[in-house]
Amino acid sequence: MSDSRRDTTSAIVDGILRFVATGGFVTASLILPNASQIFDKSLNGIFEELDERRRKREVRRIVNYMKQRGLIVYRSRDYEHGIQITRKGQQRLRQKVYDELSVPTPEKWDRKWRLVFFDIPLEASKNRNKLTAKLRQLGYQPLQKSIWIHPYPSRAQIEVVAEKLKFRTFITYVEIDKIDYESKLRSRFKSLLNKTSS
Numbered sequence: 001m002s003d004s005r006r007d008t009t010s011a012i013v014d015g016i017l018r019f020v021a022t023g024g025f026v027t028a029s030l031i032l033p034n035a036s037q038i039f040d041k042s043l044n045g046i047f048e049e050l051d052e053r054r055r056k057r058e059v060r061r062i063v064n065y066m067k068q069r070g071l072i073v074y075r076s077r078d079y080e081h082g083i084q085i086t087r088k089g090q091q092r093l094r095q096k097v098y099d100e101l102s103v104p105t106p107e108k109w110d111r112k113w114r115l116v117f118f119d120i121p122l123e124a125s126k127n128r129n130k131l132t133a134k135l136r137q138l139g140y141q142p143l144q145k146s147i148w149i150h151p152y153p154s155r156a157q158i159e160v161v162a163e164k165l166k167f168r169t170f171i172t173y174v175e176i177d178k179i180d181y182e183s184k185l186r187s188r189f190k191s192l193l194n195k196t197s198s
Contacts, residue, residue, distance in 0.1 A: 012062050017071065017093045020085055098164050103138050103154045109196045113179050114150045116140065116158055117172040127165045134161050141188055151189050 063083065066072045071089035075082035085093070116135060120128045132148075138157055140148040155173050162168045179185065186193060 009062060009065065013066055013071065014093070014096050016062070016066065017085060017089055017096075020072070020083060021090075021093055094164070098160060101134070101138060101157050101160060103150060103152050103157055105192070105195045106152060107196060109151060109193060110153075112151075112175050112177045113185070114152065114154055115143070115174045115176065116148045116150075117174065118146050118167065118170055120146075120167065120170050124167070124170070127167065131161065131165055131167060131171075134165075139192060149185065151185075151193060 063072070066083075066089070067074065069088075070086055071092060072083045072085055075084055118128075118131065120131070132142075135148045138150070138154060138161075139152075140150045140154075143149045153175075155175075158171065158173045159168075162171045
C-alpha cells in the first residue's frame, strides 16, 4: 500500500470510528449521504469521485481492514447489520482526540489568564516531559518551573491531558483576572492576542 493510500485509509478509519462512537450506523449506502459528518472535505471528494459499486467495494475493504486489526466487531454476520467499536478501537479514538487537541481562539479575549499548576511525584516523572510538551503544543508558556499560562479558556483540553497522562490529581487549572507584570505577558502572547479583539 502506498503512503498516500495508507494515509487516506487511516483518515477514513478515524472518521468511521468517530461516527460510530456517536451512534452512527455504517453501511455502504449511508457513507456518502453522511460523508460531511464523517470525513473532512478532501476525503468527501474521494468518495464523491467513486460510482456506487466502487464506493461499496471501498467501504467494504476499509471496514474489513478495521475488523482484521481488532478496531471493530460486527454486530451480526456482516457490517451491514452494524458494527461495534472494540476497546482497541476506543483507545485509537481517544489517542486521535488527544493528538488533535487545540485551544480555540475566541472572537474577543475576556482579559483572564489560565494557569496550570502541577506537582508530579517522582514515580510519575517520566510523563512530565509529555505534559510540558503537550502544554506547549496547546499554546501554553512557562511562567515558573511548574506553572504554565495561557490567555484563553482551556479547562476541557487540560482535563483531557490530565486523564491521558493519569495526572488528574497532580494538576490544577485556575482562571484569574489580575496578575503581576501583565504587560510582559501580553507581549509574550502578542501573536495570539492579536487574533482577537480585547
